[in-house]
Each structure stands twice: as C-alpha cells, then as structure tokens.
Amino acid sequence: MRIGLLGTGPWAQMVHAPALSGHDEVEFTGVWGRRADAAAELADRHGTRAYDDVDALLADVDAVAVALPPDVQAALAARAARAGRHLLLDKPLAATVAHGREVVEAAREAGVASVVFFTRRFHPGTDAWIAEQADRGGWFTARAEWLGSVFTTDSPFGASPWRREKGALWDVGPHALSVVLPVLGEVRRVTAAAHGPGDTAHVVLDHLGGASSTLTLSLTAPSAATGTTVELRGEAGVSTLPENSDGALPAYGRAVDALLDAARTGRPHPCDAAFALRVTEILAAADSLRGERTADLV
Structure with a gap:
C-alpha cells in the first residue's frame, strides 16, 4: 500500500513518519505539509518525496496518514476519501460533529477503509x-x-x-x-x-x-x-x-496493520471513523455543558 503523510508537526516527526518509513508492507510515498520547508525536511529525513500540492500526493497514493489539527484533518480526510483513498487518521476526528460526519459520509460513499489512532487501543x-x-x-x-x-x-x-x-x-x-x-x-x-x-x-x-x-x-x-x-x-x-510500557511508535505500526487489514477484507475496524464520530458527539455534548450549572458557596 502506498501511503502519503499529511502533516509535519512533532507528532508526525516522532511517530507517523518513522512508523511509515519502517513498515515492511507499505511504501512511504511522500509528505505534504502546510509549510513546504518542513515537508521537504521531513521527507528528506525519511528518503521520500515532499509534495507542494496535496492533490498531487493524493493522485500518487492508496491511502493517507494524517497528523494535523482536527479542523484541518477533517476537511482533508473527506477530500482524500472522495478521491478513493483509505484513511489513517488521528484523534479527535474533527473539531465539530458536522465536520466529523462529513468524513464518515465521504468514506462510506467511497467504500474506503478508515482507522483512527486512539493510541491505547493499539497497545498489546x-x-x-x-x-x-x-x-x-x-x-x-x-x-x-x-x-x-x-x-x-x-x-x-x-x-x-x-x-x-x-x-x-x-x-x-x-x-x-x-x-x-x-x-x-x-x-x-x-x-x-x-x-x-x-x-x-x-x-x-x-x-x-x-x-x-x-x-x-x-x-x-x-x-x-x-x-x-x-x-x-x-x-x-x-x-x-x-499498565503498558509500549510506546506510541510501535502502536502506530499496529494501526497501519489495522488499516491494511480493513482495506483487504472490507471489515470495519472497531476504531474506524464512525466510532470516532460517536466520540466527537460525546465530546461536543460535554463541552456544551461545562460551567452551565454551578452552585457557588463563597
């Protein structure tokens, strides 16, 4: 599977890029980032290509791994899904329920696999x-x-x-x-x-x-x-x-394995975009309640 990475921040540098470049069953095809210089530096470090245009990267891959803020991730994930690309996403899925729903609907309509990296779920x-x-x-x-x-x-x-x-x-x-x-x-x-x-x-x-x-x-x-x-x-x-002593890097490798399996078999992973949407709905509901009901005593 050819996978491209969207994002160049600390998480992409520490986990996503090393895991993708070291995985035996994927081809780390390239990196796109909102800062071209950071994408070039990260791509050079892992012997892959930096892309200036996200659509050019999408044209060259089977799947995307996303290491971006949730509001940026959601729009690009929906775009990638509509292009027929499988999705390896980070949490939270989106910053709003509506944007999360767009990702789920795009993946469903395109018939692509999705896995969201809830880190602890990929620990042994x-x-x-x-x-x-x-x-x-x-x-x-x-x-x-x-x-x-x-x-x-x-x-x-x-x-x-x-x-x-x-x-x-x-x-x-x-x-x-x-x-x-x-x-x-x-x-x-x-x-x-x-x-x-x-x-x-x-x-x-x-x-x-x-x-x-x-x-x-x-x-x-x-x-x-x-x-x-x-x-x-x-x-x-x-x-x-x-307790678990396993780090994020091997856990992310297992998330890659999970995406490969979901793409091959067509069976949804328990941590797919639909599950992540439900998580987003609960977060949004909790966020709306904070500070609404208090009883001050002093």
Whole structure:
C-alpha cells in the first residue's frame, strides 16, 4: 500500500513518519505539509518525496496518514476519501460533529477503509482486556483518569494552538472514551461536565446498560501526578486496565496493520471513523455543558 503523510508537526516527526518509513508492507510515498520547508525536511529525513500540492500526493497514493489539527484533518480526510483513498487518521476526528460526519459520509460513499489512532487501543493487551470485561458485564461504574502535563512542562505539544483552545477534553478525552465505550456500551446522556484546575475537565456519563462512568482529563497536571487509570467496579469485583510500557511508535505500526487489514477484507475496524464520530458527539455534548450549572458557596 502506498501511503502519503499529511502533516509535519512533532507528532508526525516522532511517530507517523518513522512508523511509515519502517513498515515492511507499505511504501512511504511522500509528505505534504502546510509549510513546504518542513515537508521537504521531513521527507528528506525519511528518503521520500515532499509534495507542494496535496492533490498531487493524493493522485500518487492508496491511502493517507494524517497528523494535523482536527479542523484541518477533517476537511482533508473527506477530500482524500472522495478521491478513493483509505484513511489513517488521528484523534479527535474533527473539531465539530458536522465536520466529523462529513468524513464518515465521504468514506462510506467511497467504500474506503478508515482507522483512527486512539493510541491505547493499539497497545498489546488493551483489546484483550476490553473484550474480557465486556463479556463479563454487570459493571456498575467506571472511573477513567487521563492526566498529562503538556502545559506544565516543556512538552513539544505545549505550543499547539488547537490544544490550547480545546484542552484536555478534546485531546485526551478521546483516549479515555475509546476504552470505556467498548466495555460499558453506548452513552445515553452526558449528565455533568465541569472545569477543574487549568484545562482539567470532569465528565459524568450515563450508559444505556445502566452503568455510569466518570472521566477526569487534564493536560495541566503536575508532572509528578500524571498517569492513566481506568477502573471498573461491578458484580465481578474490580478490574483495572493493565499498565503498558509500549510506546506510541510501535502502536502506530499496529494501526497501519489495522488499516491494511480493513482495506483487504472490507471489515470495519472497531476504531474506524464512525466510532470516532460517536466520540466527537460525546465530546461536543460535554463541552456544551461545562460551567452551565454551578452552585457557588463563597
């Protein structure tokens, strides 16, 4: 499969480009970016071609990998799908539900495969744990904490304009939802959403099966307080998502494998654009509630 990369930022440099250039079953065809000099530098580093025109890249590939802000990603993903190109996308799918829906509809109409890189879903053991907990059922509640320090350290992602604007809800919220939803099932309603310190968001979800879940999401946590936890409590007792030492680079390689499989078989991947759209709908609903209902005591 010939894959072109759209995007040249830190994530593209650290994960997308190295994974694509090192994958045995794909041809890393080229790079397009909003800055031509950055595209040329990244392409040269990985022995591929820099494209000045995105349509020229689309004409030369079977699929695109996208490492761009969600508002930019959505428009280009829909454009690529209409050109018949398979999609390897990042989260969140889009900055709005309407734009996310355009991506899903374009992919469906063109009959192309899509995979969205919810990083933890491509780590070893995660899907096995999810499947085991979903089969057990009887869960009463779930607690997911996704705490990062992007804005409190010298992280290369700290200057990202879209992260500054959208915050942890939209950046790490998709990761938490990608684990919770397959276990507890469809969300019936977002019952509460509130601001915490910095960009921290607290979200409460009501699931169709009767369980509830809480999400605590932050990119402004102290570095000593960062980490990821997903804990389930129910009839089977307590179960916690296993820790993982695998990095983003091998996980992205598995996402490439997933796209190859979906394209070959025609079977949708669990983390396809349609799933990512549902995640976007939940994020938008939570965003609309934050700060709406408070009871000040001082």
